[in-house]
Amino acid sequence: MKVPYSYLPQQFADPAPILEEIAEVIKVGDFTLGPRVEKFENLFSDFIGCKHAIGVGSGTDALFLSLKALGIGAGDEVITTANTFVATAGAIETAGARIRFVDCADNYVMDVSKLEAAITENTKCIMPVHYSGQPVDMDPLLKIAQKHNLKVVEDACCAIDAEVGGKRCGTIGDTGGFSLHPLKNLNIWGDGGVITTNNEEIRDKLRLLRNHGMVNRDEYAFYAYNSRLDTVQSIVGCHLIKDVKWITDMRIKFAESFDSAFSQLSDFIKIPPRPANERRVYHMYMLLVERRDELHSFLLEQGIDAKVHYPIPLHLQQASEGLGYKMGDFPVAEKQAKNIISFPVHQHLIDEQVQYTIDKVKEFYKA
């Protein structure tokens, strides 16, 4: 049996309704911004439960432009975690700020108890990452942010439909950044991103930042960027946003089956804490396992497209050379990089594929 990581051929097996609407855009040649982008932005803000959504070119841009809108740049520090996708740190660097890492906790996201020790007089912002769709503990994080007068940009790129403490991820900080990359839970046919905010002033600044600072065709408020969500991609987004609840529910269902089966293998597999006040959306289903590399090769041989996200934490990457970190600085992230594995958990799996994955993992550890 094959258990693929990608589900895109199934998801887009019938693209006709989307293509029909795209054909309308081609007839009128309305390719940048306009009512279709606005429609998607409105659907997105309604779905997330925030006041404003601004469509941009990617999740990375959503984070970088958020920092720009909050006035964060040269001389400022932004705190995030070392075990995130490279784009989080890349967005901080692109904004001209300095990256400071803190370690993660057993649930693979920022260990908020270590946050305060990382704050310096230059710290201006915290960028918690709801990595893999696992929410960060935002209440204590916000208290620390308020105490030190810091901005908060949530990296919610993996976390559409996630919640913590009754609040939706991406609505808790000053802004939230979402990715619409093809393998995200809400995806489009290429790159795209969305910034969420409840602040009108930040919304207006972001609308200018993503579009050359243009107030109108002839007047420019400041020099800025070209990072608009494509009109054609907004059409795809409008079609797919209707499915997000179902997508999330399917992923949660499969993750719960995995959790229940793997809890019987506690000598080999560590399931992260699963507090009841969170809605985890399993953009990735990740576990810490013994003999990770052997298990990974075994599963690939068995047709299960398991992945490692990621084998080298950011503070040990060449890209971080100038930041002055070394091995041992973030022991939890370092241990996770050695032991973490992700199993396919997408909405187009069937129960037999989930069971097959469980059986093969059990077979590996029993052998």
Ligand SMILES: Cc1ncc(COP(=O)(O)O)c(C=O)c1O
């Ligand atoms: C945690 C995290 N942050 C940021 C990004 C960047 O999003 P994009 O690929 O849309 O630029 C991703 C995408 O994979 C991500 O997983």
